[in-house]
Amino acid sequence: MGGEHAEVVRLLWGPHPKPARGPRPTLDLDRIARAGIEIADSEGLADVSMQRVAAQLGVTKMALYRYVPGKAELVALMVDAAIGPCPAAKVRRGDWREQLEEWARQLLTVFRQHSWALDATVGPRVMGPGELSWLERAVSALDGTGLSGAERMDAAVLLVGHVRGITQQTRAAGPGGNPEAQLGTILGDLMQEHGERFPALTAALASAAQSDGQDQAWDFGLQRILDGLAALIDRRAR
Amino acid sequence: MGGEHAEVVRLLWGPHPKPARGPRPTLDLDRIARAGIEIADSEGLADVSMQRVAAQLGVTKMALYRYVPGKAELVALMVDAAIGPCPAAKVRRGDWREQLEEWARQLLTVFRQHSWALDATVGPRVMGPGELSWLERAVSALDGTGLSGAERMDAAVLLVGHVRGITQQTRAAGPGGNPEAQLGTILGDLMQEHGERFPALTAALASAAQSDGQDQAWDFGLQRILDGLAALIDRRAR
DNA sequence: AGTATCAGTGTCCACTGGACACAGTTTTTT
Protein backbone atom coordinates (compact mmCIF):
# COMPACT_ATOMS: atom_id res chain seq x y z
CA MET A 1 0.00 0.00 0.00
CA GLY A 2 1.43 3.34 -0.99
CA GLY A 3 4.40 1.72 -2.65
CA GLU A 4 3.31 3.04 -5.99
CA HIS A 5 3.26 6.50 -4.54
CA ALA A 6 6.92 6.38 -3.69
CA GLU A 7 7.99 7.56 -7.11
CA VAL A 8 5.82 10.66 -7.23
CA VAL A 9 6.81 11.47 -3.64
CA ARG A 10 10.43 11.43 -4.64
CA LEU A 11 9.71 13.65 -7.61
CA LEU A 12 7.75 16.18 -5.60
CA TRP A 13 9.83 16.23 -2.47
CA GLY A 14 13.27 15.25 -3.63
CA PRO A 15 16.03 14.52 -3.33
CA HIS A 16 17.11 14.84 -6.93
CA PRO A 17 20.64 13.46 -7.07
CA LYS A 18 22.52 14.76 -10.07
CA PRO A 19 24.24 12.06 -12.08
CA ALA A 20 27.93 11.60 -11.55
CA ARG A 21 28.81 10.42 -15.01
CA GLY A 22 27.45 10.90 -18.46
CA PRO A 23 26.42 13.90 -20.51
CA ARG A 24 24.82 16.84 -18.78
CA PRO A 25 21.06 16.88 -18.76
CA THR A 26 19.60 19.58 -20.98
CA LEU A 27 16.41 19.74 -18.95
CA ASP A 28 15.34 19.75 -15.35
CA LEU A 29 12.07 19.06 -13.58
CA ASP A 30 11.34 22.72 -13.08
CA ARG A 31 11.66 23.64 -16.73
CA ILE A 32 9.54 20.65 -17.72
CA ALA A 33 6.80 21.55 -15.28
CA ARG A 34 6.81 25.17 -16.40
CA ALA A 35 6.55 24.16 -20.04
CA GLY A 36 3.56 22.01 -19.24
CA ILE A 37 1.94 24.79 -17.24
CA GLU A 38 2.40 27.20 -20.11
CA ILE A 39 0.55 24.89 -22.45
CA ALA A 40 -2.17 24.09 -19.95
CA ASP A 41 -2.73 27.76 -19.15
CA SER A 42 -3.22 28.75 -22.73
CA GLU A 43 -4.71 25.66 -24.32
CA GLY A 44 -6.11 23.59 -21.49
CA LEU A 45 -4.97 20.40 -19.83
CA ALA A 46 -6.30 18.26 -22.65
CA ASP A 47 -3.65 19.66 -24.98
CA VAL A 48 -0.83 18.74 -22.66
CA SER A 49 0.77 15.66 -24.12
CA MET A 50 4.26 14.33 -23.93
CA GLN A 51 4.87 15.33 -27.52
CA ARG A 52 3.52 18.80 -27.00
CA VAL A 53 5.63 19.46 -23.91
CA ALA A 54 8.68 17.95 -25.55
CA ALA A 55 8.22 20.14 -28.62
CA GLN A 56 7.91 23.19 -26.39
CA LEU A 57 11.31 22.31 -24.93
CA GLY A 58 12.90 21.49 -28.29
CA VAL A 59 13.35 17.85 -27.49
CA THR A 60 11.93 14.46 -28.41
CA LYS A 61 9.07 13.11 -26.40
CA MET A 62 11.06 10.17 -25.15
CA ALA A 63 13.62 12.46 -23.62
CA LEU A 64 11.02 13.46 -21.05
CA TYR A 65 10.80 9.93 -19.78
CA ARG A 66 14.35 10.32 -18.53
CA TYR A 67 13.04 12.82 -16.00
CA VAL A 68 9.47 11.74 -15.39
CA PRO A 69 8.14 8.17 -15.23
CA GLY A 70 4.87 9.00 -16.94
CA LYS A 71 2.27 11.56 -17.68
CA ALA A 72 0.57 11.29 -14.32
CA GLU A 73 3.74 12.33 -12.58
CA LEU A 74 4.25 15.16 -15.01
CA VAL A 75 0.82 16.52 -14.17
CA ALA A 76 1.50 16.16 -10.45
CA LEU A 77 4.61 18.27 -10.87
CA MET A 78 2.69 20.83 -12.89
CA VAL A 79 0.00 21.12 -10.25
CA ASP A 80 2.37 21.68 -7.38
CA ALA A 81 4.42 24.19 -9.33
CA ALA A 82 1.32 26.05 -10.48
CA ILE A 83 -0.29 26.19 -7.06
CA GLY A 84 3.06 27.36 -5.81
CA PRO A 85 4.02 28.18 -2.27
CA CYS A 86 1.39 29.98 -0.27
CA PRO A 87 2.23 33.69 0.04
CA ALA A 88 2.73 35.00 3.56
CA ALA A 89 -0.25 36.50 5.34
CA LYS A 90 -0.55 40.26 5.26
CA VAL A 91 -3.14 40.71 7.95
CA ARG A 92 -2.28 40.59 11.61
CA ARG A 93 -1.97 37.31 13.36
CA GLY A 94 -4.63 36.37 15.83
CA ASP A 95 -7.69 37.31 13.83
CA TRP A 96 -8.49 33.95 12.35
CA ARG A 97 -11.43 35.16 10.32
CA GLU A 98 -9.55 37.88 8.48
CA GLN A 99 -6.66 35.53 7.89
CA LEU A 100 -8.81 32.76 6.50
CA GLU A 101 -10.71 35.16 4.29
CA GLU A 102 -7.53 36.55 2.79
CA TRP A 103 -6.19 33.04 2.38
CA ALA A 104 -9.30 31.85 0.58
CA ARG A 105 -9.25 34.82 -1.78
CA GLN A 106 -5.61 34.17 -2.63
CA LEU A 107 -6.33 30.52 -3.25
CA LEU A 108 -9.22 31.39 -5.51
CA THR A 109 -6.98 33.70 -7.50
CA VAL A 110 -4.45 30.95 -8.03
CA PHE A 111 -7.10 28.46 -9.07
CA ARG A 112 -8.54 30.93 -11.51
CA GLN A 113 -5.17 31.55 -13.07
CA HIS A 114 -4.67 27.82 -13.62
CA SER A 115 -8.18 26.51 -13.85
CA TRP A 116 -6.94 23.28 -15.44
CA ALA A 117 -5.61 22.44 -11.99
CA LEU A 118 -9.17 21.50 -11.10
CA ASP A 119 -9.18 18.64 -13.58
CA ALA A 120 -5.78 17.52 -12.40
CA THR A 121 -6.72 17.35 -8.73
CA VAL A 122 -9.71 15.04 -8.69
CA GLY A 123 -9.30 12.16 -6.34
CA PRO A 124 -6.93 11.75 -3.42
CA ARG A 125 -3.34 12.25 -4.34
CA VAL A 126 0.07 12.84 -2.93
CA MET A 127 0.42 16.52 -2.16
CA GLY A 128 3.56 18.43 -2.93
CA PRO A 129 5.29 21.08 -0.85
CA GLY A 130 3.40 23.89 -2.53
CA GLU A 131 0.00 22.45 -1.88
CA LEU A 132 0.92 21.58 1.68
CA SER A 133 2.12 25.11 2.38
CA TRP A 134 -1.39 26.35 1.67
CA LEU A 135 -2.86 23.83 4.05
CA GLU A 136 -0.30 24.83 6.63
CA ARG A 137 -1.30 28.46 6.59
CA ALA A 138 -5.00 27.72 6.85
CA VAL A 139 -4.52 25.39 9.78
CA SER A 140 -2.16 27.77 11.52
CA ALA A 141 -4.69 30.58 11.16
CA LEU A 142 -6.99 28.54 13.37
CA ASP A 143 -4.40 28.01 16.09
CA GLY A 144 -5.66 29.11 19.43
CA THR A 145 -9.32 29.02 18.51
CA GLY A 146 -10.10 26.05 20.68
CA LEU A 147 -10.73 23.81 17.71
CA SER A 148 -9.18 20.35 17.73
CA GLY A 149 -6.52 19.39 15.24
CA ALA A 150 -8.96 17.34 13.22
CA GLU A 151 -11.44 20.19 13.22
CA ARG A 152 -8.87 22.68 12.03
CA MET A 153 -8.03 20.42 9.13
CA ASP A 154 -11.68 19.82 8.37
CA ALA A 155 -12.25 23.56 8.25
CA ALA A 156 -9.44 23.97 5.75
CA VAL A 157 -10.82 21.18 3.60
CA LEU A 158 -14.24 22.79 3.72
CA LEU A 159 -12.86 26.07 2.44
CA VAL A 160 -10.89 24.37 -0.29
CA GLY A 161 -14.08 22.66 -1.37
CA HIS A 162 -15.79 25.97 -1.75
CA VAL A 163 -12.92 27.47 -3.70
CA ARG A 164 -12.99 24.51 -6.03
CA GLY A 165 -16.72 24.67 -6.46
CA ILE A 166 -16.63 28.32 -7.36
CA THR A 167 -13.70 27.91 -9.70
CA GLN A 168 -15.57 25.16 -11.43
CA GLN A 169 -18.65 27.18 -12.17
CA THR A 170 -16.68 30.32 -12.92
CA ARG A 171 -14.25 29.16 -15.52
CA ALA A 172 -14.89 29.19 -19.22
CA ALA A 173 -17.06 32.21 -18.65
CA GLY A 174 -15.28 34.85 -20.68
CA PRO A 175 -13.41 37.40 -18.59
CA GLY A 176 -16.06 39.95 -19.49
CA GLY A 177 -19.35 38.24 -18.78
CA ASN A 178 -20.18 37.20 -15.26
CA PRO A 179 -20.66 33.50 -14.82
CA GLU A 180 -23.96 33.64 -12.97
CA ALA A 181 -25.59 35.33 -15.93
CA GLN A 182 -24.21 32.68 -18.25
CA LEU A 183 -25.43 29.86 -16.08
CA GLY A 184 -28.72 31.69 -15.76
CA THR A 185 -29.09 31.97 -19.51
CA ILE A 186 -28.64 28.28 -20.12
CA LEU A 187 -30.88 27.42 -17.22
CA GLY A 188 -33.44 30.00 -18.30
CA ASP A 189 -33.74 28.46 -21.73
CA LEU A 190 -34.39 25.10 -20.18
CA MET A 191 -36.88 26.48 -17.69
CA GLN A 192 -38.83 28.10 -20.46
CA GLU A 193 -39.52 24.68 -21.89
CA HIS A 194 -39.65 22.44 -18.83
CA GLY A 195 -40.39 25.01 -16.16
CA GLU A 196 -43.45 23.27 -14.83
CA ARG A 197 -41.28 20.42 -13.59
CA PHE A 198 -39.10 22.75 -11.53
CA PRO A 199 -41.31 25.37 -9.91
CA ALA A 200 -38.99 26.39 -7.08
CA LEU A 201 -36.07 26.65 -9.45
CA THR A 202 -37.90 28.87 -11.92
CA ALA A 203 -39.04 31.13 -9.12
CA ALA A 204 -35.54 31.41 -7.70
CA LEU A 205 -34.11 32.02 -11.12
CA ALA A 206 -36.58 34.76 -11.90
CA SER A 207 -35.82 36.49 -8.63
CA ALA A 208 -32.11 36.06 -9.22
CA ALA A 209 -32.20 37.54 -12.69
CA GLN A 210 -31.67 41.12 -11.57
CA SER A 211 -29.01 40.37 -8.99
CA ASP A 212 -25.79 41.02 -10.84
CA GLY A 213 -23.00 40.77 -8.30
CA GLN A 214 -19.85 39.56 -10.00
CA ASP A 215 -18.81 37.18 -7.28
CA GLN A 216 -22.07 36.80 -5.46
CA ALA A 217 -21.93 33.04 -5.10
CA TRP A 218 -18.32 33.18 -3.95
CA ASP A 219 -18.86 35.76 -1.25
CA PHE A 220 -22.10 34.20 -0.13
CA GLY A 221 -20.55 30.79 0.42
CA LEU A 222 -17.40 32.17 1.98
CA GLN A 223 -19.31 34.24 4.52
CA ARG A 224 -21.63 31.35 5.34
CA ILE A 225 -18.70 29.06 6.05
CA LEU A 226 -16.93 31.65 8.15
CA ASP A 227 -20.15 32.35 10.02
CA GLY A 228 -20.52 28.67 10.73
CA LEU A 229 -16.96 28.44 12.00
CA ALA A 230 -17.44 31.53 14.13
CA ALA A 231 -20.54 30.03 15.68
CA LEU A 232 -18.66 26.89 16.66
CA ILE A 233 -15.68 28.79 17.99
CA ASP A 234 -17.90 31.03 20.08
CA ARG A 235 -19.76 28.04 21.44
CA ARG A 236 -16.50 26.42 22.42
CA ALA A 237 -15.19 29.55 24.04
CA ARG A 238 -18.20 29.69 26.32
CA MET B 1 -22.47 31.03 -28.15
CA GLY B 2 -24.32 28.01 -26.83
CA GLY B 3 -24.90 26.69 -30.32
CA GLU B 4 -22.59 23.80 -29.67
CA HIS B 5 -24.62 22.93 -26.59
CA ALA B 6 -27.75 22.40 -28.63
CA GLU B 7 -26.89 18.81 -29.41
CA VAL B 8 -26.29 17.69 -25.86
CA VAL B 9 -29.41 19.56 -24.75
CA ARG B 10 -31.45 17.61 -27.24
CA LEU B 11 -29.87 14.37 -26.05
CA LEU B 12 -30.50 15.06 -22.40
CA TRP B 13 -33.92 16.65 -22.65
CA GLY B 14 -35.39 15.15 -25.77
CA PRO B 15 -37.34 14.88 -27.89
CA HIS B 16 -36.06 11.62 -29.36
CA PRO B 17 -38.08 11.09 -32.53
CA LYS B 18 -38.07 7.46 -33.55
CA PRO B 19 -37.20 6.91 -37.20
CA ALA B 20 -40.09 6.38 -39.59
CA ARG B 21 -38.27 4.22 -42.10
CA GLY B 22 -35.42 1.82 -41.99
CA PRO B 23 -34.44 -1.06 -39.73
CA ARG B 24 -35.31 -0.88 -36.07
CA PRO B 25 -32.54 0.36 -33.81
CA THR B 26 -31.06 -2.34 -31.63
CA LEU B 27 -30.02 0.15 -28.99
CA ASP B 28 -31.40 3.20 -27.24
CA LEU B 29 -29.84 6.00 -25.26
CA ASP B 30 -30.82 4.52 -21.94
CA ARG B 31 -29.19 1.17 -22.56
CA ILE B 32 -26.06 2.89 -23.82
CA ALA B 33 -25.85 5.13 -20.78
CA ARG B 34 -26.38 2.20 -18.43
CA ALA B 35 -23.67 0.17 -20.15
CA GLY B 36 -21.25 3.05 -19.72
CA ILE B 37 -22.22 3.47 -16.09
CA GLU B 38 -21.65 -0.20 -15.43
CA ILE B 39 -18.12 0.03 -16.77
CA ALA B 40 -17.38 3.29 -14.98
CA ASP B 41 -18.68 1.96 -11.68
CA SER B 42 -16.51 -1.11 -11.74
CA GLU B 43 -13.43 0.02 -13.63
CA GLY B 44 -13.42 3.78 -13.51
CA LEU B 45 -14.17 6.46 -16.03
CA ALA B 46 -10.79 6.07 -17.70
CA ASP B 47 -11.78 2.62 -18.92
CA VAL B 48 -14.93 3.88 -20.59
CA SER B 49 -14.15 4.01 -24.28
CA MET B 50 -16.40 3.69 -27.28
CA GLN B 51 -15.04 0.25 -27.97
CA ARG B 52 -15.51 -0.87 -24.42
CA VAL B 53 -19.10 0.32 -24.25
CA ALA B 54 -19.84 -1.09 -27.68
CA ALA B 55 -18.41 -4.45 -26.71
CA GLN B 56 -20.55 -4.46 -23.58
CA LEU B 57 -23.58 -4.03 -25.81
CA GLY B 58 -22.46 -6.60 -28.37
CA VAL B 59 -22.05 -4.07 -31.11
CA THR B 60 -19.34 -2.30 -33.08
CA LYS B 61 -18.01 0.96 -31.77
CA MET B 62 -19.21 2.91 -34.77
CA ALA B 63 -22.76 1.85 -34.12
CA LEU B 64 -22.72 4.04 -31.05
CA TYR B 65 -22.09 7.11 -33.15
CA ARG B 66 -25.57 6.60 -34.62
CA TYR B 67 -26.99 7.50 -31.22
CA VAL B 68 -24.40 9.80 -29.71
CA PRO B 69 -22.32 12.42 -31.54
CA GLY B 70 -19.20 11.79 -29.49
CA LYS B 71 -17.73 10.64 -26.26
CA ALA B 72 -18.42 13.87 -24.43
CA GLU B 73 -22.12 13.49 -25.01
CA LEU B 74 -21.99 9.87 -23.93
CA VAL B 75 -20.46 10.89 -20.65
CA ALA B 76 -23.05 13.63 -20.20
CA LEU B 77 -25.77 11.04 -20.58
CA MET B 78 -24.03 8.73 -18.17
CA VAL B 79 -23.75 11.43 -15.56
CA ASP B 80 -27.38 12.41 -15.66
CA ALA B 81 -28.55 8.82 -15.62
CA ALA B 82 -26.24 7.96 -12.73
CA ILE B 83 -27.16 10.98 -10.63
CA GLY B 84 -30.74 10.08 -11.37
CA PRO B 85 -33.83 11.89 -10.26
CA CYS B 86 -33.74 13.23 -6.75
CA PRO B 87 -35.79 11.03 -4.40
CA ALA B 88 -38.68 12.72 -2.65
CA ALA B 89 -38.09 14.19 0.77
CA LYS B 90 -39.09 12.06 3.72
CA VAL B 91 -38.98 14.68 6.43
CA ARG B 92 -41.73 17.16 6.96
CA ARG B 93 -41.88 20.27 4.85
CA GLY B 94 -41.12 23.55 6.53
CA ASP B 95 -38.01 22.57 8.42
CA TRP B 96 -35.42 23.68 5.93
CA ARG B 97 -32.48 22.48 7.95
CA GLU B 98 -33.67 18.93 8.32
CA GLN B 99 -34.63 18.86 4.67
CA LEU B 100 -31.28 20.13 3.45
CA GLU B 101 -29.41 17.76 5.69
CA GLU B 102 -31.31 14.76 4.38
CA TRP B 103 -30.85 16.02 0.85
CA ALA B 104 -27.11 16.43 1.27
CA ARG B 105 -26.75 12.95 2.72
CA GLN B 106 -28.65 11.45 -0.18
CA LEU B 107 -26.53 13.34 -2.66
CA LEU B 108 -23.36 12.15 -0.98
CA THR B 109 -24.58 8.59 -1.20
CA VAL B 110 -25.17 8.92 -4.92
CA PHE B 111 -21.78 10.49 -5.51
CA ARG B 112 -20.11 7.76 -3.56
CA GLN B 113 -21.85 5.09 -5.57
CA HIS B 114 -20.61 6.67 -8.79
CA SER B 115 -17.46 8.43 -7.76
CA TRP B 116 -16.34 8.72 -11.38
CA ALA B 117 -19.09 11.30 -11.77
CA LEU B 118 -16.71 13.71 -10.08
CA ASP B 119 -14.25 13.54 -12.95
CA ALA B 120 -17.05 13.91 -15.45
CA THR B 121 -18.48 17.04 -13.90
CA VAL B 122 -15.55 19.40 -13.83
CA GLY B 123 -16.28 22.66 -15.54
CA PRO B 124 -19.60 24.26 -16.34
CA ARG B 125 -21.85 22.06 -18.37
CA VAL B 126 -25.38 21.61 -19.52
CA MET B 127 -27.35 19.95 -16.76
CA GLY B 128 -29.81 17.20 -17.42
CA PRO B 129 -33.20 16.62 -15.87
CA GLY B 130 -31.79 14.39 -13.16
CA GLU B 131 -29.21 16.88 -12.01
CA LEU B 132 -31.73 19.70 -12.10
CA SER B 133 -34.20 17.78 -9.99
CA TRP B 134 -31.65 17.72 -7.20
CA LEU B 135 -31.14 21.44 -7.46
CA GLU B 136 -34.89 21.90 -7.45
CA ARG B 137 -35.36 20.12 -4.18
CA ALA B 138 -32.57 22.00 -2.44
CA VAL B 139 -33.90 25.35 -3.57
CA SER B 140 -37.44 24.48 -2.67
CA ALA B 141 -36.35 23.45 0.81
CA LEU B 142 -35.28 27.06 1.34
CA ASP B 143 -38.59 28.49 0.23
CA GLY B 144 -40.06 30.78 2.84
CA THR B 145 -36.80 31.39 4.66
CA GLY B 146 -36.53 34.99 3.57
CA LEU B 147 -33.53 34.27 1.37
CA SER B 148 -33.53 35.76 -2.12
CA GLY B 149 -33.65 33.56 -5.19
CA ALA B 150 -29.97 34.07 -5.87
CA GLU B 151 -29.13 33.26 -2.28
CA ARG B 152 -31.15 30.07 -2.30
CA MET B 153 -29.26 28.92 -5.37
CA ASP B 154 -25.94 29.96 -3.89
CA ALA B 155 -26.72 27.91 -0.81
CA ALA B 156 -27.42 24.86 -2.93
CA VAL B 157 -24.20 25.36 -4.85
CA LEU B 158 -22.33 25.67 -1.59
CA LEU B 159 -23.66 22.37 -0.36
CA VAL B 160 -22.89 20.65 -3.64
CA GLY B 161 -19.34 21.92 -3.34
CA HIS B 162 -19.00 20.31 0.04
CA VAL B 163 -20.44 17.02 -1.16
CA ARG B 164 -17.99 17.02 -4.03
CA GLY B 165 -15.08 17.90 -1.81
CA ILE B 166 -15.84 15.08 0.58
CA THR B 167 -16.42 12.60 -2.20
CA GLN B 168 -13.09 13.52 -3.64
CA GLN B 169 -11.09 12.85 -0.55
CA THR B 170 -13.14 9.82 0.38
CA ARG B 171 -12.97 7.73 -2.71
CA ALA B 172 -10.32 5.16 -3.45
CA ALA B 173 -10.11 4.57 0.26
CA GLY B 174 -11.08 0.94 0.61
CA PRO B 175 -14.57 0.39 2.00
CA GLY B 176 -13.02 -0.79 5.20
CA GLY B 177 -10.45 1.81 6.10
CA ASN B 178 -11.58 5.30 6.88
CA PRO B 179 -10.21 7.92 4.52
CA GLU B 180 -8.98 10.33 7.13
CA ALA B 181 -6.64 7.72 8.49
CA GLN B 182 -5.36 7.02 5.00
CA LEU B 183 -4.77 10.67 4.28
CA GLY B 184 -3.21 10.97 7.69
CA THR B 185 -0.81 8.13 7.00
CA ILE B 186 0.48 9.66 3.80
CA LEU B 187 0.69 13.06 5.37
CA GLY B 188 2.31 11.62 8.45
CA ASP B 189 5.09 10.05 6.45
CA LEU B 190 5.82 13.35 4.82
CA MET B 191 5.70 15.24 8.09
CA GLN B 192 8.20 12.89 9.60
CA GLU B 193 10.72 14.05 7.04
CA HIS B 194 9.76 17.65 6.39
CA GLY B 195 7.82 18.41 9.54
CA GLU B 196 9.86 21.44 10.49
CA ARG B 197 8.50 23.28 7.47
CA PHE B 198 4.90 22.74 8.53
CA PRO B 199 4.66 23.17 12.28
CA ALA B 200 0.93 23.91 12.50
CA LEU B 201 0.13 20.99 10.23
CA THR B 202 2.19 18.51 12.22
CA ALA B 203 0.58 19.67 15.42
CA ALA B 204 -2.92 19.40 13.99
CA LEU B 205 -2.13 16.00 12.54
CA ALA B 206 -0.79 14.68 15.81
CA SER B 207 -3.88 15.86 17.64
CA ALA B 208 -6.09 14.41 14.93
CA ALA B 209 -4.46 11.00 15.03
CA GLN B 210 -6.71 9.60 17.74
CA SER B 211 -9.95 11.04 16.39
CA ASP B 212 -11.43 8.22 14.41
CA GLY B 213 -14.89 9.29 13.32
CA GLN B 214 -15.72 7.70 10.02
CA ASP B 215 -17.31 10.74 8.48
CA GLN B 216 -15.89 13.41 10.68
CA ALA B 217 -14.93 15.82 7.90
CA TRP B 218 -18.28 15.37 6.23
CA ASP B 219 -20.38 16.06 9.28
CA PHE B 220 -18.16 18.90 10.39
CA GLY B 221 -18.46 20.75 7.10
CA LEU B 222 -22.15 20.04 6.74
CA GLN B 223 -22.98 21.38 10.19
CA ARG B 224 -20.79 24.45 9.67
CA ILE B 225 -22.57 25.30 6.44
CA LEU B 226 -26.00 24.75 7.95
CA ASP B 227 -24.99 26.84 10.98
CA GLY B 228 -23.91 29.62 8.67
CA LEU B 229 -27.17 29.49 6.78
CA ALA B 230 -29.15 29.45 10.01
CA ALA B 231 -27.29 32.52 11.21
CA LEU B 232 -28.17 34.41 8.07
CA ILE B 233 -31.78 33.30 8.10
CA ASP B 234 -32.16 34.31 11.73
CA ARG B 235 -30.60 37.67 11.03
CA ARG B 236 -33.01 38.23 8.18
CA ALA B 237 -35.99 37.18 10.24
CA ARG B 238 -35.21 39.81 12.82
C1' DA C 1 43.35 4.92 -22.44
C1' DG C 2 39.49 2.19 -21.13
C1' DT C 3 35.03 1.60 -19.40
C1' DA C 4 30.80 2.14 -17.02
C1' DT C 5 27.18 5.42 -16.92
C1' DC C 6 23.90 8.29 -18.48
C1' DA C 7 21.40 11.58 -22.13
C1' DG C 8 18.60 12.05 -26.21
C1' DT C 9 16.94 9.74 -30.73
C1' DG C 10 14.37 6.63 -33.69
C1' DT C 11 11.35 3.00 -34.20
C1' DC C 12 7.66 0.21 -32.74
C1' DC C 13 3.15 -1.08 -30.45
C1' DA C 14 -1.65 -1.07 -28.66
C1' DC C 15 -5.16 1.90 -28.16
C1' DT C 16 -8.02 6.08 -28.53
C1' DG C 17 -11.78 9.09 -30.80
C1' DG C 18 -13.51 9.86 -35.06
C1' DA C 19 -14.45 10.04 -40.68
C1' DC C 20 -16.36 7.67 -44.33
C1' DA C 21 -18.13 4.48 -47.71
C1' DC C 22 -20.74 0.47 -47.87
C1' DA C 23 -24.26 -3.42 -47.46
C1' DG C 24 -28.59 -4.74 -45.52
C1' DT C 25 -33.18 -3.85 -43.75
C1' DT C 26 -37.42 -1.63 -43.47
C1' DT C 27 -41.08 1.71 -44.77
C1' DT C 28 -43.21 4.91 -47.93
C1' DT C 29 -44.33 6.21 -52.41
C1' DT C 30 -45.31 5.17 -57.21
Place this chain on the structure above:
DNA sequence: AAAAAACTGTGTCCAGTGGACACTGATACT
Protein backbone atom coordinates in the same frame (compact mmCIF):
# COMPACT_ATOMS: atom_id res chain seq x y z
C1' DA D 1 -46.20 -5.34 -56.93
C1' DA D 2 -42.11 -2.55 -57.72
C1' DA D 3 -39.02 1.06 -56.85
C1' DA D 4 -37.14 4.64 -54.16
C1' DA D 5 -35.90 6.60 -49.93
C1' DA D 6 -34.32 6.41 -45.26
C1' DC D 7 -31.98 4.40 -41.86
C1' DT D 8 -28.95 0.92 -39.21
C1' DG D 9 -24.75 -1.49 -38.19
C1' DT D 10 -20.08 -2.93 -40.27
C1' DG D 11 -15.39 -2.58 -42.04
C1' DT D 12 -11.67 0.12 -43.02
C1' DC D 13 -8.82 4.08 -42.48
C1' DC D 14 -6.48 7.99 -40.09
C1' DA D 15 -4.02 11.05 -36.75
C1' DG D 16 -2.71 11.23 -32.24
C1' DT D 17 -1.87 9.24 -27.54
C1' DG D 18 1.14 7.01 -23.75
C1' DG D 19 4.70 4.02 -23.42
C1' DA D 20 8.67 0.05 -24.42
C1' DC D 21 13.05 -0.71 -26.13
C1' DA D 22 17.34 -0.73 -28.56
C1' DC D 23 20.62 2.37 -30.04
C1' DT D 24 24.24 6.21 -30.66
C1' DG D 25 26.95 9.50 -28.36
C1' DA D 26 28.83 12.25 -24.65
C1' DT D 27 30.99 12.34 -20.11
C1' DA D 28 33.70 11.32 -16.00
C1' DC D 29 35.85 7.94 -12.91
C1' DT D 30 39.42 4.27 -12.70
